[in-house]
Amino acid sequence: MLIRKPSKLDGSDIRPSEITSKANYMNRRQFMEAGLKAGAIAGSAGFAGSALAAVVPEERRGKIPDIVDSEFSTDEAPNSYDDITTYNNFYEFGTGKGDPVRNAQDFEPRPWTITVEGHAAKTGTFDFDDFIKPHTVEERIYRMRCVEAWSMVIPWVGIPLADIIKRLEPTSKARYVAFETLNDRKQMPGLRSRVLDWPYREGLTMEEATNPLTIMAVGLYGETLPNQNGAPLRLVVPWKYGFKGIKSIVKISFVEKQPPTSWNMSAPHEYGFYANVNPEVNHPRWSQARERRIGQGVFAPKQPTLMFNGYEEYVADLYKDLDLRRNY
Ligand SMILES: Nc1nc2c(c(=O)[nH]1)N[C@H]1C(S)=C(S)[C@@H](COP(=O)(O)O)O[C@H]1N2
Numbered sequence: 001m002l003i004r005k006p007s008k009l010d011g012s013d014i015r016p017s018e019i020t021s022k023a024n025y026m027n028r029r030q031f032m033e034a035g036l037k038a039g040a041i042a043g044s045a046g047f048a049g050s051a052l053a054a055v056v057p058e059e060r061r062g063k064i065p066d067i068v069d070s071e072f073s074t075d076e077a078p079n080s081y082d083d084i085t086t087y088n089n090f091y092e093f094g095t096g097k098g099d100p101v102r103n104a105q106d107f108e109p110r111p112w113t114i115t116v117e118g119h120a121a122k123t124g125t126f127d128f129d130d131f132i133k134p135h136t137v138e139e140r141i142y143r144m145r146c147v148e149a150w151s152m153v154i155p156w157v158g159i160p161l162a163d164i165i166k167r168l169e170p171t172s173k174a175r176y177v178a179f180e181t182l183n184d185r186k187q188m189p190g191l192r193s194r195v196l197d198w199p200y201r202e203g204l205t206m207e208e209a210t211n212p213l214t215i216m217a218v219g220l221y222g223e224t225l226p227n228q229n230g231a232p233l234r235l236v237v238p239w240k241y242g243f244k245g246i247k248s249i250v251k252i253s254f255v256e257k258q259p260p261t262s263w264n265m266s267a268p269h270e271y272g273f274y275a276n277v278n279p280e281v282n283h284p285r286w287s288q289a290r291e292r293r294i295g296q297g298v299f300a301p302k303q304p305t306l307m308f309n310g311y312e313e314y315v316a317d318l319y320k321d322l323d324l325r326r327n328y
């Protein structure tokens with residue numbers, strides 16, 4: 001269990017997401033062809049092709065080399081590249097699900113620096129490439145459950161946050177890790193709105209941050225992260241609601257006290273610090289018992305939400321002394 005399975009180095013290696021990616025593509029084509037034969041959607045095949053290409057300009061879609069598979073990946077079918085890159089929450093680019101893909105294309109994720117502060121030996125400002133270089137990148141196909149009761153399966157490419165933290169050598173005073181998103185009004189039109197108190201902030205306990213499931217994602221579907229998904233570097237914590245997965249990170253701080261977090265600051269009775277996926281604790285305005293899997297069509301039945309988003313065996317121990325109803 002939990003063993004890293006190295007991918008082959010001879011180039012013959014095909015990762016699970018690539019297979020599924022191709023399968024999705026085939027399904028899509030079969031669907032289009034069937035539609036064309038039926039005469040129902042004549043002329044739209046060409047449109048589908050160009051719409052897909054426009055999601056992320058080709059020159060930004062670099063393949064990431066030497067990705068290692070992970071035993072933590074789910075074998076549930078990943079959502080399509082289209083779903084993952086056109087249905088987003090990234091309020092710095094607008095509050096609509098289609099706003100990030102529309103408004104983030106001129107965003108420049110390079111050059112990029114990450115500032116490390118607080119109780120650690122290796123603090124300072126690092127260039128993105130230098131920050132990433134010492135680490136092995138893995139494919140992690142994870143379920144993602146948004147607090148709004150929808151979900152996806154996403155083949156991330158990332159680095160265990162535990163590996164990064166180890167390299168930064170936090171001291172015993174570091175009990176939490178805090179993260180901040182870029183706060184640049186010139187590049188992020190959504191910052192003009194006061195929907196949140198910018199910059200977007202998130203945090204984890206040290207135990208959560210170093211849990212083997214927690215990653216810093218640098219890509220998806222084997223390629224560099226699209227801007228709308230949080231380029232160049234975003235957090236992924238699969239047993240927590242999606243809002244903990246802070247995007248386009250510029251600052252990491254090792255702190256003693258529980259740091260303030262954006263959604264908790266904006267509506268503390270609705271969003272807690274922990275934000276663990278929990279079908280038994282409802283949002284004050286809606287049930288969290290079920291979720292809509294994106295990409296299955298509006299008539300597909302909702303599916304049950306799993307405790308800790310199905311990652312209970314890896315994380316339940318972290319919370320054994322915590323009242324999850326009070327610490328939502
Ligand atoms: N900086 C920043 N990070 C963010 C958000 C945001 O608005 N700003 N939205 C969060 C929410 S609510 C979700 S569900 C996920 C969505 O990630 P995705 O668009 O890559 O699927 O990003 C999270 N990270």
Ligand SMILES: [Mo]
Pocket residue numbers: 089145146147148241242243
């Ligand atoms: Mo979300």
